[in-house]
Amino acid sequence: MSKTFSKDDNSVVVIVGSGAGGGTLADELTRQGVDVVILEAGKHHTQEDFENDEWAMFAKISWLDKRISAGGWHHTETYPNLPAWIVKGVGGSTMHWSGLALRFMAHEFKTRTTYGHVPGANVLDWPISYEELAPYYEIAERKMGVAGTKASGLPPMPPNNHYKVIEAGARKIGYKDIVRPVASNTRPNDGRPACQQIGYCMQGCKIGAKWSTLYSEIPRAMKTGHAELRPQSMVLRIEHDKSGKATGVLYADKDGKQHLQKARVVCVAGNSIESPRLLLNSASSMFPNGLANSSGQVGRNYMNHTTAAALTINPGPVYMYRGFDIAAVVSDEVPNNPDRGFLGGYHLEGLALHLPFAAAFMKPGGWGREVSSALEKFDHMSCVWVCGEDLAQEENSITLHPTERDQHGLPIPIVTKTDHTNDAVMRRHGLAQWRKLSEAVGATRVIDMPPYPASHNMGTNRMSEKARDGVVNKWGQTHDIKNLFVSDGSQFTSSGAANPTLTIVALAIRQAEYIAGAMRRREL
Amino acid sequence: MKDDQLQSAAAQGMRVVEKRVAVSRRAFLKGSGLAAAGVTALSAGSLMLPARDALAAEFTHLGADIGKTLLVMARDIFPHDKISDRFYMLAIEPYDAAAAKDPALAKLISDGVAQLNALAQANFMAPYAEVPTETERLTLLYTIEHGAFFQKIKGDMVTGFYNNKAVWPLFGEEGSSWEKGGYIARGFDDIDWLPKA
Numbered sequence: 003m004s005k006t007f008s009k010d011d012n013s014v015v016v017i018v019g020s021g022a023g024g025g026t027l028a029d030e031l032t033r034q035g036v037d038v039v040i041l042e043a044g045k046h047h048t049q050e051d052f053e054n055d056e057w058a059m060f061a062k063i064s065w066l067d068k069r070i071s072a073g074g075w076h077h078t079e080t081y082p083n084l085p086a087w088i089v090k091g092v093g094g095s096t097m098h099w100s101g102l103a104l105r106f107m108a109h110e111f112k113t114r115t116t117y118g119h120v121p122g123a124n125v126l127d128w129p130i131s132y133e134e135l136a137p138y139y140e141i142a143e144r145k146m147g148v149a150g151t152k153a154s155g156l157p158p159m160p161p162n163n164h165y166k167v168i169e170a171g172a173r174k175i176g177y178k179d180i181v182r183p184v185a186s187n188t189r190p191n192d193g194r195p196a197c198q199q200i201g202y203c204m205q206g207c208k209i210g211a212k213w214s215t216l217y218s219e220i221p222r223a224m225k226t227g228h229a230e231l232r233p234q235s236m237v238l239r240i241e242h243d244k245s246g247k248a249t250g251v252l253y254a255d256k257d258g259k260q261h262l263q264k265a266r267v268v269c270v271a272g273n274s275i276e277s278p279r280l281l282l283n284s285a286s287s288m289f290p291n292g293l294a295n296s297s298g299q300v301g302r303n304y305m306n307h308t309t310a311a312a313l314t315i316n317p318g319p320v321y322m323y324r325g326f327d328i329a330a331v332v333s334d335e336v337p338n339n340p341d342r343g344f345l346g347g348y349h350l351e352g353l354a355l356h357l358p359f360a361a362a363f364m365k366p367g368g369w370g371r372e373v374s375s376a377l378e379k380f381d382h383m384s385c386v387w388v389c390g391e392d393l394a395q396e397e398n399s400i401t402l403h404p405t406e407r408d409q410h411g412l413p414i415p416i417v418t419k420t421d422h423t424n425d426a427v428m429r430r431h432g433l434a435q436w437r438k439l440s441e442a443v444g445a446t447r448v449i450d451m452p453p454y455p456a457s458h459n460m461g462t463n464r465m466s467e468k469a470r471d472g473v474v475n476k477w478g479q480t481h482d483i484k485n486l487f488v489s490d491g492s493q494f495t496s497s498g499a500a501n502p503t504l505t506i507v508a509l510a511i512r513q514a515e516y517i518a519g520a521m522r523r524r525e526l
Numbered sequence: 527m528k529d530d531q532l533q534s535a536a537a538q539g540m541r542v543v544e545k546r547v548a549v550s551r552r553a554f555l556k557g558s559g560l561a562a563a564g565v566t567a568l569s570a571g572s573l574m575l576p577a578r579d580a581l582a583a584e585f586t587h588l589g590a591d592i593g594k595t596l597l598v599m600a601r602d603i604f605p606h607d608k609i610s611d612r613f614y615m616l617a618i619e620p621y622d623a624a625a626a627k628d629p630a631l632a633k634l635i636s637d638g639v640a641q642l643n644a645l646a647q648a649n650f651m652a653p654y655a656e657v658p659t660e661t662e663r664l665t666l667l668y669t670i671e672h673g674a675f676f677q678k679i680k681g682d683m684v685t686g687f688y689n690n691k692a693v694w695p696l697f698g699e700e701g702s703s704w705e706k707g708g709y710i711a712r713g714f715d716d717i718d719w720l721p722k723a
Binding site for chain 2: 053054055056057160161162163166167170197198199200201202208209317318319320321323324325356357358361362369370371373374377378380381443
């Protein structure tokens with residue numbers, strides 16, 4: 003029972019984006035009786051549109067509007083106009099996400115306290131602790147159906163070939179903390195079927211076993227009669243009144259026609275590139291540096307994890323793509339242990355590729371027998387993705403291009419990223435450990451790969467205790483404008499070594515509770 | 527599938543994909559999905575020519591010489607000795623129709639081929655496609671690898687060749703699985719060569 007709200011209805015909460023943050027927020031607010039209008043830039047795809055085809059789905063769902071890679075990272079050469087690999091569509095990047103639902107560790111919320119002052123970095127403690135977020139992690143794990151967790155009660159994902167080969171190597175070199183908390187049903191749950199080990203999880207789960215707000219939170223929110231979803235609605239700016247309160251948003255529909263939707267509260271959940279871009283593009287005479295930017299931190303501290311990847315050629319066949327895309331995940335290197343030569347930690351995550359992506363990512367720009375001889379052993383391959391803590395640095399940022407405009411006439415975002423020395427050392431360590439792990443089961447060749455375009459984008463509207471250090475408080479509420487919230491990964495104060503989705507969902511559940519309460523108390 | 531059936535399937539050892547294709551050209555074109563994109567059937571007369579020349583003759587717009595050069599170049603870029611020319615042809619053949627509509631592309635390709643052939647003549651006294659060894663041809667490709675022509679051909683090959691479903695079986699890639707019920711009963715966990723823990 004979908005509802006339609008008037009554009010002049012200033013009692014609604016407007017949510018910009020429908021991914022892990024926005025979709026969850028919509029579900030949680032509507033179940034508490036709050037009316038929401040969800041504005042989603044992308045199209046409304048359904049599972050009918052999903053294909054088991056890497057490039058076809060890449061073309062169909064990726065956010066392909068032009069963005070510019072800048073700074074010292076590899077992407078300026080390898081992916082100059084595709085710094086990030088995220089999704090434009092209802093459900094956002096929860097269509098593409100791998101399903102890996104890891105919690106942050108306690109110390110990752112206290113990075114400034116744990117690491118001390120780090121030269122060249124802008125490290126800060128979160129204004130919340132692990133203990134404060136833990137109950138929301140539980141709700142998130144239950145909601146999303148994270149297999150193998152107590153909260154969901156779902157059995158663990160059964161090990162596939164790729165899991166087994168990585169686990170065997172990991173144990174041989176002494177690793178013990180091997181996990182696989184994935185948000186995919188291991189039995190029918192929440193109206194969705196059990197995983198059939200189809201693979202192609204990152205191309206959109208064809209049967210909906212893997213959690214996505216596309217078919218979980220969004221339809222549930224619509225059923226309450228408290229939500230309206232407007233796809234192909236690109237928000238251009240947030241409007242405010244003379245008192246500095248947000249009053250609504252200006253957006254362009256699929257034909258480019260502009261509309262103003264009034265709002266009581268505005269929640270921005272457009273991913274760590276679009277969310278700060280929207281705040282910066284909303285600059286006014288009252289807020290000349292952009293909304294919620296008195297600290298100057300909007301768009302700063304861009305983090306996308308310290309990542310690397312490698313393909314291993316094993317002595318026998320693996321068919322890594324058979325079954326759930328995430329294989330064994332080694333967590334032994336996550337605790338902070340500065341003796342290794344770097345701060346923070348990383349996960350070694352088995353992550354399957356099919357032949358087309360293996361060919362594209364193995365050695366971008368590469369050719370000749372070096373490449374082709376490896377691909378001939380595609381069936382013997384295993385694949386790792388290193389996911390490690392990326393230290394916040396102010397100059398890693400989302401900024402607006404001085405002259406280049408998009409289809410709506412708005413400045414194109416520039417994504418600037420340069421490694422901290424810490425990142426480089428960690429990346430080398432991770433790849434060396436993977437090599438050892440691979441050789442322990444008889445690998446004949448290990449091919450290091452440069453990082454993929456970033457799917458984990460964080461930190462550009464970060465949480466802080468003090469208004470001068472960040473953009474939002476511990477509820478994701480902007481320090482400057484009390485009815486303006488940030489509801490996505492751009493809130494993250496640190497990146498941790500965990501894939502961000504579970505934490506985004508936990509924060510959105512907690513934020514919804516706060517917003518609904520504050521609305522009832524007439525504080526908003 | 528019941529548990530006991532699953533166990534008996536596992537007991538049979540790993541389900542290994544034969545890295546071969548054995549299909550008729552007709553089925554091959556149909557299955558590759560490229561038939562609709564302008565891949566034409568071979569004419570009877572062309573069957574008289576050696577296979578590589580026959581394939582190159584399909585370049586009706588750019589001409590057979592350019593077709594042959596691109597074919598040899600495609601193979602040198604991603605050499606797979608067990609894979610026949612026709613699979614490489616599928617990756618480069620779209621250039622012929624595209625060049626007919628796009629003068630800039632036609633110029634990039636014809637100038638690029640001319641430059642490569644000139645280099646080949648200067649060094650080996652033969653056009654590129656006739657330079658006898660891969661090692662010799664590679665020295666020529668290294669000379670042009672940072673140029674727009676090479677970058678275009680190589681970049682397109684990544685998808686034009688490896689994203690062609692017709693070549694996937696040759697690499698042990700099984701492709702779309704949802705319509706087959708995934709791998710839950712088709713070997714997702716049948717690895718049988720790992721050392722015992």
